[in-house]
Amino acid sequence: MAMNIEQIIAKFHEEGFKVTPQRLAICEYVLSSKDHPTTDMAYAEVKRKYPTLSLATVYQTLHLLADIGLLQELEMDDRVSRYDPNTSPHINIICKNCGMVEDYDAKDMAKLWSEIVKGLGFEPIGQRIDVYRYCEKCLKKVKIKKTRGVSLV
Amino acid sequence: MAMNIEQIIAKFHEEGFKVTPQRLAICEYVLSSKDHPTTDMAYAEVKRKYPTLSLATVYQTLHLLADIGLLQELEMDDRVSRYDPNTSPHINIICKNCGMVEDYDAKDMAKLWSEIVKGLGFEPIGQRIDVYRYCEKCLKKVKIKKTRGVSLV
């Protein structure tokens, strides 16, 4: 989360990957983001500084970051993945209507989680903890449709 | 989970949806399944009894079941959703290589989960708790690729 450029560069070298301006720019954006960006969001943002940036590079880089443990990919029900730089056990509070994601770090999360994981019999390589609701903003829009996608009217 | 046909029919009526043979057949299959089937799996299986079944109906029905709380949809990183008839708080143990999903009900899961949820300030409408690993079978295949998809060689 609070990884600086030097650490990111070191991590790339350590893992045997090349350090490129594109990768660093994407890292800088997504690893400091709070709003769980999509690939498109990262592309739009980073392209402002690197106009030649390709969307394919963004996909490849975000997957790479997930593979080396710097990002958690969240597959969402609108079929557009979002990326979370917080890879430690924490709760993703997700609105089933608008898809907004907020991180929530419960007070004793680490402790409670280790309690839960204790009985598994193996060491997890990652985790995802979601809690679903309709966010305040969406609830204000009153009427929730029964149909798929649960969009508001 | 242990819902019988009568209860399912009652639930449909209660929610204002029609009871059709296709829906009941799909329910019978997916609500008693242990292996977190995909839409295609449900389609292939139920089509044996209802040869006129349409894939679109399976999609629509599974989404309906998720909407009324009888199924949990799990969006997976191969972009093929799987469906879990266990909608209470429990752990999905997921292999990052082959995608296999197992349910794991920790002893004090309900209690620990309520502990975690306590501080949220709202009542969740659902949850998803994943733990990732490489399963025994995949680990035996030895060499794990570094690239996206983490497939074995």
Add this chain to the structure above:
DNA sequence: ATTTAAATAATAATGATTACAATTTAAGAA
């Protein structure tokens, strides 16, 4: 400065899911 394996860019291909329109049907009313 050279070399080369890896990364990038641009674009085509993929495929699960969704949308759509015509037909069928569940279920309430007569």
Add this chain to the structure above:
DNA sequence: TTCTTAAATTGTAATCATTATTATTTAAAT
């Protein structure tokens, strides 16, 4: 039971995020 009709089903076309591909560029080791 038959009638009515809104909802469900079917078959298929369209969508679109993601992945694959290939030519070009480049990081970084020699």
